[in-house]
Amino acid sequence: MAEIKKSNPEDHEILTDITKKSKAYWGYSVEQMKEWSDLLTITKNYIEMNSVYKLSINNSTIGYYSYFNLDENTVKLDNLFVLPNYIGDGFGKMLMNDFLDKIKTTNAEKIILDSEPNAEKFYEKFGFTKVGQIETAINNRFLPIMELKL
Known part of the structure; x- marks a missing residue:
């Protein structure tokens, strides 16, 4: 049974x-993944300072999302990842719906995120639109900046 709960x-x-592993799923080179290693590392401090929720099946963590408030009206979805073996099985959707349910109980007026280029269509399914790029x-690689008005 799948369960989403706060990470520690x-x-x-x-x-x-x-x-x-999820980032590597998109075919980036070993060299590129090494270059990004620090950026893709989740620290104890990061979990303590942000809202981080993990998805587990039979007590095995297979995905997670994290977010923080940029200001009183804006939430930044910072991470949403699922292990490659589970991509396409609806677990990303489960994580996103859990995240959106949490945010809808707050005063947030919009959510922003910097998307993996290969995941842009995933976010569009939830109503996010591209508002810029980094x-x-x-x-010649750009991260779409996406936004969802609540």
Whole structure:
């Protein structure tokens, strides 16, 4: 049975593992993944300072999301990752719906995120629209900046 609950700092290693494996799913080179290693590392401090929720099946963590408030009206969805073996099975949707349900109980007026380019269509299914882009360290690669007005 799938269960979503708040992460604790001891989850940092498994969440980092999920992040790196999920990112690698999109075919980035080993060299690129090494270059991004620090950016894809989830620390104990990060879990303590942000809202982080993990998805477990039979006590095994397979995905998570994290967010924080940018200001009183804006929430930033910082991470949403699922292990590659579970991509396409509805677990990303389960995480996103849980996140949206939580945010709808707050005073937030919009959610923003920087999307993995390959995940842009996933976020569009939930009503997010592209409002800009950020150039990355990879030549001619841009992260879509997406927004959902609540």
